[in-house]
Amino acid sequence: MHNSANVYDCDALCSCVDKEKCDLICRNRPAHFVQRVRDIGGFDLGTVPRVAPVDTPVLPKIVPLVDHKSAREGRFQSDAVALPLYRVVDLKEGKLHVHSREELADRFHISASTSIVLSGVEKDPYIERWWELKNRKEILQELQRLNISMITSPNYSVLTDAPRTDNLYAIKRIALTWSEMVSAGMPAALHVNARTERDYLNWHAMIADREEVAALAFEFATGCGRPERIDWHVDHLCQLASDLGRPLTLFIRGGARKLPILMQHFPRVTLLETESFSKTHRRRQARILDGCKLKWALCPTPKGAPLDELFAHNAATVRQFHELPQRSMQRKLSASKPIIRRASNRYDQTVQPGLLDNIHSASQARSVAANRHGMVAAAKT
Template sequence: MSGLCGRNCNSCIFKEYFCEGCSLCEVCMCDKNCRDCFALCPERPAGIAYLMSVGGPEIESKGNKKIHLPAHIPILPDVFKEKPRGDIMPVIGLHAGSMFSRNGEKINPKYLNNGYVKALNIAEGTEAVLEFYVKDRTLEGFWDNRKNNYKDLKRMNIKAIISPNFSVYEDAPRLVHLYNIKRTTIVYNEMLEAGLNAIPDVSWYSLKDLDKWIREIKRNKVKMIAFSFQVVDVRLKASNIWKNYLTGFRYLCKNIDPEIEILIIGITSSRRVKEIHAVAFGHRIIVLNQSAFVQSRRGMLFEGRNKNTEFTKDDIFHRNIMYFNKLYEDMNLKHNLGGEKNA
């Protein structure tokens, strides 16, 4: 049997040790211009060496601790003109794309020198979760300078950090998947070693990837994980469809301890959050998104789904926060306390 790459899968050494079968990569359309190609593949000189330079395709995920987080964590992408209420927003999401320089090599001075509370003009005592669902350019810069960034992140006193999600695109060669999944685990483990409260991002392409994660989560008693339903910078790249993500998520939830809490990123639709709960096998779900902020700037009040001209944008933001706080917590109560348990 020949793969899209033209190699004989039955005798190919890359298939046995690295490839694990065809992804939807575009190697069949390759013009062999390796100098200008971003991808790691068997055709590229030193492609395998890149993967081996990070320890090969096998992953290791150290155990972390459970951190109390509310069911709804609003991501705040921009500074507030008027300080919002802290009582309804005890924990916020920090977007690494805003907090770091564009090339990802360092934290922006206004965050590093002033702290995120002053940088965003939010209430004193507000805690934060940092997420790295950002463009590849930022991730690569962070990777190159990560040891220095760990030291600076330690100064920031952030409650929890979701490990970077190095891109696993469907149309990339399998070597890219393995390389980037491995880097995700490396950064997660290094963050723990640096004294940061890290949460691993479960990045994956195939069930084999999820099986590796399940093995490590069980073996090392990981208490909290993150799962992304979003794709960043999808120009000229294919994205997984919703059902594919949901099927993978269900498979993961079914095969790990139900006490593990899962942070969900990339979902803005309440209907889809309900679908996630329906396949989560009772896991507590924590939702991070920008919906409350973004919709308030459009004058959109989520309760009733109406554009509102009576309230200020800040008033709408507060009302949206309270709406999502209750909605997501009620979903957890329903599914964790005798609700649907996924047959």
């Protein structure tokens, strides 16, 4: 870790008052630490079970995410849609909410023939409950029978305000859940979460050694999308793609403005876009201005009126916008202004400023070492 903080090692980031109630993977709670490390077979990614390769389907560049069916009457028509994995699986009961493609289509009001991507990106409580399920193998076999086109592994968090061992535990679980998905015969994208340069080197070694890794996933919507960090992650992803010597498909959530550069290094990039759905439910209508700007105008609807038409318009407009010629995209990028956000920790709370006074980011950049990229200043990635 490269920083100017007053710490001797990563154990200094353990700030729990009552260590017996802390769920971080930390040596200061020895019995808990040993059990969790045994659960994952150690931190080494090389011990992840090998699996037979599964062909990666060709999907559109832009795939809208459909979160639920509320406020729509008809079925959304699209070549492909993304659905939240944790709304298809009943995490409380440990079983699927549906048993056929028709039931799945009815649950989300989508076409039964559309290609489906299940997104494993979610807040920590959901992805932790996925890990706690003892019958993940059976659930994945049921999902495989639904003819799912692609599934992305959970995005377990790598936190800045936590001991390094907690990061390694999260990364290993990402790899293990991906392996389970491919083992069930499902095309799966390995979600690459990283906090340090060493994390990317470890991912590189694992992916280079395994031809069964045909697709990667990445999420820019939270910590990794911070203006001071996004280029660092993009550079590492592009370098990884260039070094491997074999084609990889990339699935991303957020970071749409980085599509042009990512597409220069990955032969296929698919954006799982969430704006068209979320903006529709906020009664906003998408408009393309000057051929290079996406704007959202107020679009009030009568009380109780269905949103089918507005959602269809927004999804089509967002797709059109992201498929503009690269020159227009570059004009849009040059005109955009960075938005500074404060990342959240694993409990969706603000990072403790007292703990990270000397290693957290933009507002305190004067106290960060010149090369701060060894340690990512983003709590939720």
